[in-house]
Amino acid sequence: MRSTRRGAFSPEERKAAVWALLIASLIAATALLIQQSTRPSLGPWGADQAAASIPGVLDAQPVA
Known part of the structure; x- marks a missing residue:
């Protein structure tokens, strides 16, 4: 005997899943x-603040 149901889900459930x-x-x-259209936020070190120096910090120098 064949059942009237096809598969495990009803047509309404399949439609809801597709939606x-x-x-x-x-x-x-x-x-x-x-x-993709926005660039990441860099906070205070963003592009408009890139040239600003941090008070009390010197340029990096190698340790000799």
Whole structure:
């Protein structure tokens, strides 16, 4: 005898799973695009502060 159910999940459950995968893929792709388009924050040592010296710190010199 054949059962009327096909597989372990109902059609509604399969549809919900497909939607969940599509939404998760969209979120991941959006996050990847945002990450690629922005540069990391360097805090006070960022590009606009690169030339500023830290008070009391001399340039690095090798130990002789």
